[in-house]
Amino acid sequence: xxxxxxxxxxxxxxxxxxxxxxxxxxxxxxxxxxxxxxxxxxxxxxxxxxxxxxxxxxxxxx
Numbered sequence: 519x520x521x522x523x524x525x526x527x528x529x530x531x532x533x534x535x536x537x538x539x540x541x542x543x544x545x546x547x548x549x550x551x552x553x554x555x556x557x558x559x560x561x562x563x564x565x566x567x568x569x570x571x572x573x574x575x576x577x578x579x580x
Contacts, residue, residue, distance in 0.1 A: 543549070
């Protein structure tokens with residue numbers, strides 16, 4: 519009988535912890551924008567700028 523009470527207490531404490539974590543994530547704005555991630559792959563990437571080469575040196579036109 520004591521094992522059942524122990525398991526119930528452990529499961530309730532785990533449920534409360536997960537509920538608190540979910541509440542914290544809702545308050546921190548984790549789920550505010552649900553539309554943008556679903557259409558992000560449809561947007562084109564920006565083209566890289568031609569300011570410098572990967573080594574950091576500027577290109578010289580001949």
